[in-house]
Amino acid sequence: MTRLFKHMLPAALTALLLLPLPADAEIAGVQDYFYDRFEVDLHGFTEGRGGLRLDREEDQRDASIGEARLQLDFSRWLGDGELRLKTDLLADGVEEELKLELREANYAFSPHPDLDIRLGRQVLTWGTGDLLFINDVFAKDWESFFIGRDDEYLKKAADAVRLGVFAGPVNLDLVYVPLVTHSTYIDGSRLSYWHGGRQQIVGRDEIARDKSRNRVFRDSEYALRLYRQQAGTEYALYGYYGFWSTPEGMQQSSGRLIYPRLAVYGASVRRPLLGGISNLEVGYYHSLDDSSGRDPLVRNSEWRLLVGHDRELARDLTAGIQYYLERKVQYNNYLASLPPGAPAADRNRHLLTLRLTRLLLQQNLTLSLFVYWSPSDQDGHLRPKANYKISDQLAVEVGANLFRGSRDHTFWGQFEDNSNVYLGLRRTF
Template identity: 50%
Template sequence: MKMTARKPGQFLCAVLAALLILAVAPSGARAGLLDEVDLHGFWDNRAGLRLQDDAYQRRTSLLESRLQLEGLYQGDVVTWQVRGDFVADDVTEEHDVDLEEGSGWFDLREANLLVSPTDWLDLKVGRQILTWGTGDLLFLNDLFPKDWQAFFIGRDVEYLKAPSDALLASFYPEWGTIDLVYTPRFDPDRFIRGERISYYNPLLGRTAGRDAPVRVDERRDWFDEDEFALRVSRNIGSFEAALYGYLGYWKSPAGFDAASGRNTFPRLNVWGASLRGPVADGIGNLELAWYDSRDDAGGDDPLLPNSEGRLLLGYERELARDFTIGLQYYLERLLDYDAYRRTLPAGTPKRDENRHLLTLRLTRLLLNQNLTLSLFAYYSPSDEDAYLRPSASYKLTDSWQLSGGGNIFAGRRDHTFFGQFEEATNVYAAIRYSF
């Protein structure tokens, strides 16, 4: 959804400005329904710098001021929520509002209505943040949009989850929970396009950035190019078990149309299952997924992605007071591998049949839990690349928080997933005031 900073933007600005005025107004100035509205937000300022030279990007990786305002009303039957960010971003060259890409001076994070007509049904419609699955910063059956650009440049981790414009229906039979999500128009990831982070371009055979941004064929037909997602879950003893289904498209442009010279979002079905519960003084999880690439069932079209099988094993526990560790093993197996190798164009880097990925999370709380030190590390022994996310945050008061960290990429080859971002390695610092 594209919009300029004219009437639609002015309307949204007026709504959120009114919420801010109400948030700071004396309680006597509010009456009736507004007395029951929870109004809050934050003012977040961040700056980041690349540690390596990138010929296609600015040295400054992040320089923005973000004001988020939220209004929430919770009634017995109806709940509504509006949450949006006003953004002053010095790095981007595009300031027109694009609510799909999350670019411009305003980003609408949530605007939805929740109705609970009975004890066994909830209906939530509008813009909302959706997530499920058992992975820690790894996603198998969670096919809701992600913002990888925000994740890699040092915005708060909450911005990894991009909003969906959808209808969520949750049913609560006696034996478990059924969640059904319908998205009437395809919501893709906010993927790496080259305008802010450089990426490996297989057509050029090199890393590219602002000199060759990704061009895509958008899927934007309402009720035709739509998505369905299903989760059925129940408790089995102390474990939570779930089954998943998804009918839609690859969330990032995984295909290529030679005629138009544009990347595409091929059709995709995903079927999966998960199990999570207590294991050996900690919490363990298992998750499986089959990615059925519907436009390339035989795996012999080199311009489309093959089907894949995915596996995740995870374990988390507290090693000492205020010190936790989390470990994960992730496997991505490319199906129809012989057909893939046989049809691979000459000179194109070859994927391994099995991509292995290990993750480590260490979290330490200090100074009466006001100081949080964290390290999240990805390492792929098959791709021979890695991604480190060290971070620290300190609560000065209940309202003020200082934080900082880095996004460190390394790899032997520039066509692997993390290796392509090596020149995007950056450090950042932030200060946030919450109200």
């Protein structure tokens, strides 16, 4: 109990300070001031969130999350376009630091009727998967996702230029990121992971060190999407040239993790089918720094496939299922390149997901469950969540991130000791 108290206290205190204050009228006063004075819409939220590990190892902390957050979202019409600035102030009790995060800072405008441009820091998303990503290679924050932050934080913003061209029968999206934004992966600092070199699960004693790409205009990402909708069916082709979004390579000399080069080519279709919405997406991940698959230090090329179906089971109850496949391309070369004694991954990694969503109490209570389960790896991840809107301003959320696996080195199995429950209270304005 004392342990719990020690870690949760700073966050709980900050949350207490932030949440009940200021009063509605005061917030509205500030909002009116910004609007009247600068024609700026100001919105945002304050939030307190705390969570605990269910099963703790020696080199891990009790608290998986303990933080207070203030988000301010400014927007203003400027000419034909819109200017946005969204920023988070985070008091993180687990990492014991105060952080200022710029979530969005961009200008979206149309210099020509057939052209949209968004310039600056922005969140980028496309593709048809539900919490599975093939052609959406843009940066994710897996740590936030696994410790129970709001879904919003799964996507990391990138400093990018996005062009949309809407002339002709097919629409075109072009994205240029001058300096690649890497994903936030599980590095041991907060959540433990499987260390391939040590052949064991490690945590804070063995925090992964990586070498971020840092040359602006040279370590760049390019992404493109061609898409079209016809009679309710959405077709898309995708291309990406950049880097593995998580460090899928290692530098032999320093032992540090690196981000090898990657190209992705893919396609997707989504349409109503069999009384629901069905989708199919494929992608070829070409690991450019290991085209032959013989380099044991760089992840091999692979095919990825996704099939999904989403439907309503009853009023206010929907279900979605997905099948996902990762298939190593040069499997024999992969096997031959493995260090002796290292556990070998299967050629195919199969993954199934299930999502159930139930709305209750005049849609103010949302119960949801998302399950990942891999029959090939015999591991999985469960994400139950309940969100209740107490009022238009106040919402409470409770959920869990549960990991299971029969082996330590598999994707979900390595996270078993990170299973956690969390509780959050958010006030929007």
